[in-house]
Amino acid sequence: FFQKFTQPKAESSKRKHRSSCACATSLFFLVVVSISSMSHSSWCTAGGSGKGVCPFSVALFAGSAFSYLNYVRLRSKSAVAKCCIDEHKQTYIIAGDIGGTNSRFALHRPGQKDPLLVHIYPNEEALKTAPTYHHATLMPFLKKCLAEVDEWKALGEKEVLSQIQIVGCLATAGPVTTNNDVFMVNLGENGGSIDGNEIEQCQDGLLSLVVRCKLVNDFVGQGYGVLDLDYDKEVIELLPGSKAKMNDLAPICCVGAGTGLGECFLTKSSLATKLGYECYPSEGGHADYVPRGPLEVELLDYLKRKFSSDHRISVERVVSGRGLANVYEFLAQKFPTKVDKSVHEEFLNAGDQQGRVIGVNSSTEGSLAQQAVQIMCAAYGSEVGNAALKFIPTGGMFVTGGLAPKNIGMIQGEDSPFMKAYLDKGRMNGLIESIPIFAVMNEDVGLRGARVCAEREYNAM
Structure with a gap:
């Protein structure tokens, strides 16, 4: 299989x-x-x-x-x-990009890139009352399809239930098991589970339309989504001449920070290049965080105390939306006289949007919010550089996720905190400079990749 x-x-x-x-x-x-x-x-x-x-x-x-x-x-x-596919029914594809903060869904016809409907659900709100993840988000999306997609509206619910079937792929922010389920540490306050088999077996109303629900790691989705990008319109070169340096037979690497931090790589077989790229997930975002200066050493000690860890902290605790919130918390307790009371109050009441509050307020010169984003972006660039050393992705290093377009001013340019740390690799500086690197400005990359995976699943059935 x-x-x-x-x-x-x-x-x-x-x-x-x-x-x-x-x-x-x-x-x-x-x-x-x-x-x-x-x-x-x-x-x-x-x-x-x-x-x-x-x-x-x-x-x-x-x-x-x-x-x-x-x-x-x-x-x-x-x-x-x-036998899951009934040849007498009309099949649709559902792609899902399930992050810690939001769940994005898109409905497609098989073989068509343009979606019939796209919608985003904030997880924190959706998960408050629903018994399962799929009742919280997938069920409302199916109801929205019934209400807004013309061909579904024309049929009506009764005919939709008898004439339509769905093959789906959910790209989820966590390690997917061989049982087609995942526990996402960033889903909800204490983490949450998604079970693809349970979704397939659910006969509750419109959820019964789903005959196949494949779960993949969210960065499998990001990886395949990168292949779908328009490199002239949807990315920014972080080193001049990157597009010209891309080797279409070489590995590709993708590192992206959003609610959490994800990493993946793609390779081609040297014996069968026509088969294209295959994407492999990782949990590189949970590798050790390494401070780059005295203040970051204090940050590491603070985070070890906060998360009751004696020896190490994962890089995701710094490089992510929630990581940005952690960095700001540290700075606020270290420099209490520099705290902006209005920003701090907004931060304390922001729930899982605390990182967004800091990012929005980071343009104020000399503020703790600005300093927090600078520290986070430097750690981000350092980790992307580490991944570049490990995979040597001369096919392209792609910086994805929601934090890249939102903080592009601190990522783009050789004097930015991100690029300074990225290029600071000692004896390997020459190698790092030879790798084409891009910031991806679209946030739907994971959704595009999930569609590719769903199409593969459909074609294999």
Whole structure:
């Protein structure tokens, strides 16, 4: 199943051919060995008396039988997966980009990039009363589709339930298990779970339309979404000449800060480049935060106390929307005389939007809000540089997520806090300067990638 999901349809058909050949081979050996064991068992008996059964034939028979039964088992599983699609119904694609703060959904027809409907739900508000994540966000989105998408409106709810089916992919901010579920540490106050199998099995009203709901890591979505960008209109070169330096056979890396911090990389097979890029998630945002100066050392100590950690703090505690809030909290307690009371009061009452409050107020020269954004952006650039050293992504390093376009003034330019830290890699400065790097100015990259993943899932069914 994983191979089906990660490979194009053409490759899937080749595997089917090989499986058919394996089946034919197994059947051939079954027949030949059966005849051999019945007609020539005397070959292996003492004196050729013709009594008994050849042990070698029995072993071959057992091996062939096992191979064939395993093939039947795998084909049965494939048949179960295929039966999810009813060829008499109209299929739609739902893409979801599920972050810690917001859930973005888009409805598409298969094979079409332009969405029929897009909507964003703030998680904190949506999750207050609903029993499950899918009741909190996916159900309202389906109701919105019924109310606003012309072809759904024309059918009415009863006909929609009988004539439409949905294949979806949700790109979620957390490590997805092999059971198609995820626990997102940034979802809600104490984290929350999303279960793709539970969504598929739910028969509650419009949720019953979903016949397949694949979960992927949110940065798998970001990675595939990067491939869908217009590099002339939707990105900014952070080093001059980056577009000209891109190597279309080389790795691509994506690092993005929003509510949390995510990282992924993409590669092509050197033996089959026509298959395109394959994206691999990581939890690089939870690598250790490394302070770059005396004030940041104090920040590290503060965060270790705050989060009851004796030895380390993850870089996400600094480089993210919530990380920005952490940095401001530290500065406010260290420099109480510099606190702007109105900004501080707004910050304290902002809930999960505290980082946004600091970002909005960071244009005030000399303010703690400005200093907090500078510290965060320097740590951001340093971490992006670390990823560049690890993957050498001469296919492109892409800085994505909501914080990049909102703070582009502190990211763009070689004298910005971000780029100063990014380029500060000692003996490897020359290598870092050779890597094309871009800031992505669109915030729908994860949603685009989730659509690509949903299309792959649909084509594999």
